[in-house]
Amino acid sequence: MTHSFRDLLSLEPLTADELTFSLEPLTADELTFLLDQSKLFQEIQRHPLKKLATLRGKTVALAFFETSTRTRISFGIAAARLGADIMNLQAEASSLKKGETLLDTAFNLNAMKPDCLVMRHAASGAPHYVARHLDIPVVNAGDGIHEHPSQGLLDALTIRDRKGTLSHLNVTILGDILHSRVARSDIHLLGKFGCRITLCGPAMWVPRDLEKIAPGTPIRCVYRIEEALEGADVIMMLRVQTERLNEPALSPNDYILGYQLNAGRLRRARPDAIVLHPGPMNRGIEITPDVADGPQSCVLEQVTNGVAVRMAILYLLVTGATESDTHPALEVKPKESANASD
Numbered sequence: 001m002t003h004s005f006r007d008l009l010s011l012e013p014l015t016a017d018e019l020t021f022s023l024e025p026l027t028a029d030e031l032t033f034l035l036d037q038s039k040l041f042q043e044i045q046r047h048p049l050k051k052l053a054t055l056r057g058k059t060v061a062l063a064f065f066e067t068s069t070r071t072r073i074s075f076g077i078a079a080a081r082l083g084a085d086i087m088n089l090q091a092e093a094s095s096l097k098k099g100e101t102l103l104d105t106a107f108n109l110n111a112m113k114p115d116c117l118v119m120r121h122a123a124s125g126a127p128h129y130v131a132r133h134l135d136i137p138v139v140n141a142g143d144g145i146h147e148h149p150s151q152g153l154l155d156a157l158t159i160r161d162r163k164g165t166l167s168h169l170n171v172t173i174l175g176d177i178l179h180s181r182v183a184r185s186d187i188h189l190l191g192k193f194g195c196r197i198t199l200c201g202p203a204m205w206v207p208r209d210l211e212k213i214a215p216g217t218p219i220r221c222v223y224r225i226e227e228a229l230e231g232a233d234v235i236m237m238l239r240v241q242t243e244r245l246n247e248p249a250l251s252p253n254d255y256i257l258g259y260q261l262n263a264g265r266l267r268r269a270r271p272d273a274i275v276l277h278p279g280p281m282n283r284g285i286e287i288t289p290d291v292a293d294g295p296q297s298c299v300l301e302q303v304t305n306g307v308a309v310r311m312a313i314l315y316l317l318v319t320g321a322t323e324s325d326t327h328p329a330l331e332v333k334p335k336e337s338a339n340a341s342d
């Protein structure tokens with residue numbers, strides 16, 4: 001089978017309407033291919049000199065209309081390590097402030113001839129809308145409460161590295177699921193590998209409807225953290241997304257009492273369970289510092305893996321490479337990479 005990708009907009013199955021501008025939904029086989037491509041880029045992160053010439057002469061546009069630390073910098077450094085130039089829209093300092101529309105902004109960025117656009121926006125579906133109007137690949141770096149596909153991929157790579165497999169794991173996602181694009185991408189991705197998903201949090205943020213969002217994937221909503229953690233192989237923590245709330249939040253004390261992951265509660269999970277958090281973490285609220293920094297935590301591994309995953313995404317989308325092409329990480333010896341982009 002030949003894998004090729006035009007855009008990376010979502011991990012959920014797309015509707016017929018969306019299929020008019022994007023390729024078919026990613027299968028487990030295609031996701032495995034993306035993870036295998038990412039795996040080879042992990043090696044580059046360990047080299048003293050990390051730069052390749054794979055995308056020399058290409059340009060990656062970053063347009064973040066919402067705040068970001070990890071994702072924006074990770075895509076930027078991924079592009080740089082592939083040898084690409086970067087166009088960086090600073091939304092706060094841009095002509096959006098003067099009333100320019102999202103689409104006009106995208107058209108103007110595109111007029112400077114980037115080879116790919118990575119965008120984050122507070123509106124669900126905004127990257128899909130822009131992709132429909134551009135002839136370059138568009139990567140969704142997080143859209144509202146919809147999806148965050150590169151986060152889903154880096155979570156999957158981290159889980160696969162630590163557990164040796166993605167298949168048939170018990171995955172517990174804890175927190176504000178309703179407003180979480182990370183949870184949606186993780187559910188759609190891990191469901192394709194037969195994982196069983198438990199969602200847990202305050203009832204207003206874990207509505208029972210969520211049990212049906214990925215047909216074929218066993219999803220259950222529970223409201224007691226002790227029950228949610230029983231037998232978990234993987235625990236994914238989420239923060240309360242106060243910027244997206246329309247309803248009053250729980251008080252910090254009530255949240256801590258009901259849903260904070262602490263060392264005592266973690267012991268309910270399997271002894272080899274791992275803990276993930278996409279960041280930013282609110283230490284002392286959804287997670288205690290000893291758990292966040294403990295041996296079961298993968299939080300910083302996730303960030304490191306994010307660069308490898310984003311290198312794979314940019315490489316595949318910009319070059320259109322398939323599995324018949326030699327992977328760039330296999331083409332260079334560590335010492336050679338020093339001069340690769342000169």
Ligand code: CP
Nearest residue numbers: 068069070071278279
């Ligand atoms: N995980 C994540 O999306 O973090 P940022 O909001 O800092 O990009």
